[in-house]
Amino acid sequence: MATHSGTPATADFSSSPLKRTKIVLLGDQSVGKTSLITRFMYDTFDNTYQATIGIDFLSKTMYLEDRTVRLQLWDTAGQERFRSLIPSYIRDSSVAIVVFDITNRASFLSTSKWIDDVRSERGNDVIIVLVGNKADLSDKRQVTHEEATAKSTELGIMFMETSAKAGHNVKSLFKKIAMSLPGMEKDGAAASGAENQKIDVKTTGASDVPDASQCNC
Amino acid sequence: MQSSLSKSTVSALPLPSPSSSSISLASPLQRGAALPSSSARNPISLRLYKVLGTNFQDPTTREALETLSSFYAPEIATPGQTEVGDEDEDEGSDEEDGDEGSDAQPIPMPRNEKIDGDIAEKARKLFRKNVEGRLLEGSYKFLQAFKEVDEQKLDVLQVHVKDMQGRCDEAQVKLQATNEGCKYLLERAGSLQMQRQNTIARQSIISAFLSRFTLTEAETEALTSRDVPVGRRVFDAMDKTARIREDCQVLLSGDGGDDQAGLDIMSMTAERLEQGYQKLFRWCSFEFRQLARDAHLDVAPVMSEAVRRLRQRPDLLAEALKILSSVRQATLLSLFLEALTRGGPGGLPRPIELHAHDPMRYVGDMLAWVHQAMAGEREFLDGLFGVKDGRMVGSIREYKGGEVQEYIRALMDEDLEKLCMPLKVRVQQTIKSQEGSITSYKIANLLQFYKVTVQGTVGADAILSQTLQEATEIAYQVFFDTIEAQGRSLLRFLHPPEADLSPPLALRDTSQVLRDIMSVYDSSLLEAPAQDQMQAQILDAIVDPALEMCKRMFAMRRDGTKWDRAVFLINCTVFLQTVLQPYEFTKTHVASLEEEVNESVQILVDEHYALLLQESGLAPIIESINTKPADRPLSHIASADSSSVTSALSNFDAFLSTLDVISSPRLTLLSVPRLVTKVHRAALARIGRAYGTVCEAVKKAENRYEFASTLLGSRRPFGQMSVLWQVLGVDEGGIDGVADSVSV
Numbered sequence: 001m002a003t004h005s006g007t008p009a010t011a012d013f014s015s016s017p018l019k020r021t022k023i024v025l026l027g028d029q030s031v032g033k034t035s036l037i038t039r040f041m042y043d044t045f046d047n048t049y050q051a052t053i054g055i056d057f058l059s060k061t062m063y064l065e066d067r068t069v070r071l072q073l074w075d076t077a078g079q080e081r082f083r084s085l086i087p088s089y090i091r092d093s094s095v096a097i098v099v100f101d102i103t104n105r106a107s108f109l110s111t112s113k114w115i116d117d118v119r120s121e122r123g124n125d126v127i128i129v130l131v132g133n134k135a136d137l138s139d140k141r142q143v144t145h146e147e148a149t150a151k152s153t154e155l156g157i158m159f160m161e162t163s164a165k166a167g168h169n170v171k172s173l174f175k176k177i178a179m180s181l182p183g184m185e186k187d188g189a190a191a192s193g194a195e196n197q198k199i200d201v202k203t204t205g206a207s208d209v210p211d212a213s214q215c216n217c
Numbered sequence: 218m219q220s221s222l223s224k225s226t227v228s229a230l231p232l233p234s235p236s237s238s239s240i241s242l243a244s245p246l247q248r249g250a251a252l253p254s255s256s257a258r259n260p261i262s263l264r265l266y267k268v269l270g271t272n273f274q275d276p277t278t279r280e281a282l283e284t285l286s287s288f289y290a291p292e293i294a295t296p297g298q299t300e301v302g303d304e305d306e307d308e309g310s311d312e313e314d315g316d317e318g319s320d321a322q323p324i325p326m327p328r329n330e331k332i333d334g335d336i337a338e339k340a341r342k343l344f345r346k347n348v349e350g351r352l353l354e355g356s357y358k359f360l361q362a363f364k365e366v367d368e369q370k371l372d373v374l375q376v377h378v379k380d381m382q383g384r385c386d387e388a389q390v391k392l393q394a395t396n397e398g399c400k401y402l403l404e405r406a407g408s409l410q411m412q413r414q415n416t417i418a419r420q421s422i423i424s425a426f427l428s429r430f431t432l433t434e435a436e437t438e439a440l441t442s443r444d445v446p447v448g449r450r451v452f453d454a455m456d457k458t459a460r461i462r463e464d465c466q467v468l469l470s471g472d473g474g475d476d477q478a479g480l481d482i483m484s485m486t487a488e489r490l491e492q493g494y495q496k497l498f499r500w501c502s503f504e505f506r507q508l509a510r511d512a513h514l515d516v517a518p519v520m521s522e523a524v525r526r527l528r529q530r531p532d533l534l535a536e537a538l539k540i541l542s543s544v545r546q547a548t549l550l551s552l553f554l555e556a557l558t559r560g561g562p563g564g565l566p567r568p569i570e571l572h573a574h575d576p577m578r579y580v581g582d583m584l585a586w587v588h589q590a591m592a593g594e595r596e597f598l599d600g601l602f603g604v605k606d607g608r609m610v611g612s613i614r615e616y617k618g619g620e621v622q623e624y625i626r627a628l629m630d631e632d633l634e635k636l637c638m639p640l641k642v643r644v645q646q647t648i649k650s651q652e653g654s655i656t657s658y659k660i661a662n663l664l665q666f667y668k669v670t671v672q673g674t675v676g677a678d679a680i681l682s683q684t685l686q687e688a689t690e691i692a693y694q695v696f697f698d699t700i701e702a703q704g705r706s707l708l709r710f711l712h713p714p715e716a717d718l719s720p721p722l723a724l725r726d727t728s729q730v731l732r733d734i735m736s737v738y739d740s741s742l743l744e745a746p747a748q749d750q751m752q753a754q755i756l757d758a759i760v761d762p763a764l765e766m767c768k769r770m771f772a773m774r775r776d777g778t779k780w781d782r783a784v785f786l787i788n789c790t791v792f793l794q795t796v797l798q799p800y801e802f803t804k805t806h807v808a809s810l811e812e813e814v815n816e817s818v819q820i821l822v823d824e825h826y827a828l829l830l831q832e833s834g835l836a837p838i839i840e841s842i843n844t845k846p847a848d849r850p851l852s853h854i855a856s857a858d859s860s861s862v863t864s865a866l867s868n869f870d871a872f873l874s875t876l877d878v879i880s881s882p883r884l885t886l887l888s889v890p891r892l893v894t895k896v897h898r899a900a901l902a903r904i905g906r907a908y909g910t911v912c913e914a915v916k917k918a919e920n921r922y923e924f925a926s927t928l929l930g931s932r933r934p935f936g937q938m939s940v941l942w943q944v945l946g947v948d949e950g951g952i953d954g955v956a957d958s959v960s961v
Contacts, residue, residue: 019515020515020593020596022589054666054670055585055588057589057592059596069627070515072592072593072596074589080740081740081741082582084577084578085581085585085663085666087578087581087583088578088581088582088584088586089583089585089589091566091567091582091585091587092566092586092589095725121565121566121567122565122566123563123564125561125563125565132602199774
């Protein structure tokens with residue numbers, strides 16, 4: 001009973017609270033923003049298309065080798081009528097995923113508009129990832145990988161091709177984002193260490209991570 | 218030995234022959250010489266063979282012989298003894314005496330010859346005696362030796378033995394005494410041992426009991442001391458305390474004799490447990506106060522565990538949560554104000570109030586900020602209470618109920634409460650500062666959208682939802698006020714319609730507003746059913762005053778005819794209709810406007826017909842037909858006599874020849890060609906029927922027209938209706954339909 005040090009804990013009480021990162025998904029209608037989130041969150045794909053109404057949020061904790069991050073995903077509606085709402089959400093997000101459909105050239109062209117929106121709200125204090133979704137439909141491709149890469153290089157942003165349907169590259173996308181978040185492991189540890197020193201007697205940082213990784217929230 | 222020897226001699230002698238006895242006593246040499254000659258079956262010879270065959274080489278025989286030889290040392294003849302030994306040997310089966318005799322025979326023979334034969338003889342004779350003497354001598358020596366023993370040593374021994382016995386008895390007595398003495402001790406030891414065993418057993422029971430029913434020092438410390446941080450150790454101690462109480466309860470519920478220990482344990486653990494909860498409470502309160510810094514902080518597992526446990530003490534939890542909610546309220550409020558006025562570090566994101574000039578962006582930013590704050594709170598509280606949000610993205614959040622959900626709902630409500638006032642004030646200001654109705658309508662729409670969005674997370678009864686509801690109502694109120702004011706101003710500044718009876722400028726302006734509102738509605742953020750009611754109201758508020766305005770406008774025209782009024786109203790109404798028509802949701806309004814149009818169309822048809830009738834020349838005849846007394850023939854009425862009819866019909870002929878069946882100059886001001894055609898055709902159809910009526914009247918005998926058919930046949934269309942319909946271009950079957958209904 002008293003041997004609490006050696007017994008495997010059901011919950012890891014020593015880990016410090018995580019900082020949240022807001023990620024907003026942008027892009028034209030039906031490019032697959034919601035599908036990307038669904039794939040990432042539940043690892044499923046729904047073949048029936050349903051337009052997102054308004055703006056919705058979901059959270060997920062990612063456990064990486066050297067850090068744990070909590071991502072708050074903001075799924076926006078691609079429909080034009082919701083367009084005016086979106087800048088208000090870009091405003092508070094530190095990451096913007098701009099999605100286009102590789103089989104739809106128009107959706108690729110409008111990414112410029114979205115990226116401009118992001119830049120005008122956040123300046124350079126933002127991570128922008130250009131995502132070409134529906135990579136599984138390569139026979140209907142209208143936007144080449146090279147073209148999109150060139151654009152991303154030109155704009156100084158990341159680029160990735162994904163397939164929410166096939167589950168291809170979706171995890172890597174979010175992992176890549178998590179890895180490029182600026183120095184958050186230090187920040188988080190320092191901040192919580194100062195105020196929670198009464199609890200965190202034996203915080204060992206990243207080593208606590210694997211314990212809780214089955215926690216799928 | 219002696220007896221056996223003699224016996225053997227006796228038995229051996231008589232068997233072969235009586236004479237052989239002398240031979241047996243003869244020298245071995247002689248005997249040996251005699252043997253080969255005697256027959257093989259002779260027992261003596263057999264015995265001799267046996268004797269001769271005997272081996273004397275074994276060490277014992279040798280030793281015996283040695284001893285014997287010392288008997289008869291050189292002074293006394295030993296060979297004689299050897300002879301005797303021979304004799305013995307013959308009879309003895311395998312005794313050493315017999316052996317020595319047979320052995321001596323071959324060997325001492327030469328010795329005997331060397332030694333004095335005298336000694337041998339002596340030996341032979343005295344052997345027994347010597348031996349016996351020796352035995353005697355030996356026995357005597359023994360006797361002497363034992364005598365000595367008997368006389369001295371044995372006595373001493375006896376004394377010693379006696380002594381020993383005495384001692385032994387003594388010892389025995391002592392032993393017995395000791396035994397007696399020890400018996401008690403042993404018993405005592407035994408019982409002590411038993412007691413010890415019992416005690417050990419009791420001890421183990423008690424220590425098991427204690428370990429089961431009491432807290433260790435460390436555990437007590439974990440519960441009571443401030444030095445032990447809240448964590449696994451404290452939780453384990455609390456678990457144990459709770460378990461002790463549970464077990465104790467079970468014990469107490471049984472029919473036990475002494476409940477005192479149980480009661481003690483219960484009261485003790487109750488105290489400890491309470492201390493534990495107090496500790497958790499204090500810790501949570503402290504931690505909650507630390508949550509002021511960040512809008513989006515996650516919950517550490519230890520905190521959600523502490524809260525989970527505190528749920529057992531709702532009072533404490535409620536108090537701690539009160540602290541939490543007040544901290545969060547203040548935090549969110551200051552963050553909100555910061556976002557409004559300061560923005561992010563380094564200027565980006567920009568402060569929300571920077572967009573105050575753009576009402577949609579400004580209100581949208583504020584609402585989005587609140588929405589995100591709400592999301593953050595929701596997530597924070599879900600984490601705090603260990604709730605997993607398992608819904609799919611985009612699916613509707615629903616309030617499931619339950620204790621935890623109730624806590625979360627209440628906290629969400631309180632956390633966001635302080636945001637409501639500043640939000641509402643700003644939204645209200647924004648709405649009220651708008652001049653046009655469109656913006657307030659857009660804001661109302663936006664507010665309503667957020668109200669629905671927020672309701673999904675905090676519930677419809679939440680203060681935030683209520684605030685948004687109120688704000689929405691205010692926005693709509695302002696909007697309605699604006700359009701009503703517009704409506705009133707429409708009626709206030711009236712101008713008579715233009716000469717061309719076209720829709721007035723004011724109506725065009727109103728239509729533009731209407732168009733804008735409807736396009737906002739059509740791209741509404743909300744699902745249609747939520748707003749249909751509202752939309753109907755809006756249409757009423759705009760369309761009704763507009764129509765009223767048109768009516769009043771026309772009333773201002775001094776020379777306004779019925780005809781012009783109808784044309785003007787149709788022009789205006791249809792103009793409104795065309796504005797509304799593209800939108801699905803205006804159906805009912807379009808239909809009600811259609812009725813208005815139909816009414817006016819009917820007026821036009823009537824007027825137009827009357828005028829056409831005048832022009833056609835049939836009017837007096839029709840008039841006469843309609844007014845004539847029943848008993849007078851029509852031809853007897855002045856205005857309908859033959860000549861009048863003839864002139865009317867010739868007029869009609871002329872009318873037909875100049876008639877434009879498509880349109881009429883009178884209808885040029887009617888701006889809707891479709892309705893122009895409709896009115897004209899309906900009127901023409903009625904003209905046709907009027908002609909039909911005239912024909913019938915003329916043909917009727919009772920009207921007493923002479924040459925009725927000539928009368929009718931002299932002029933086109935010669936009394937034939939089908940001809941007339943052809944001329945008028947009106948389909949006979951469609952007449953009624955055209956005349957009665959002017960539906961589109």
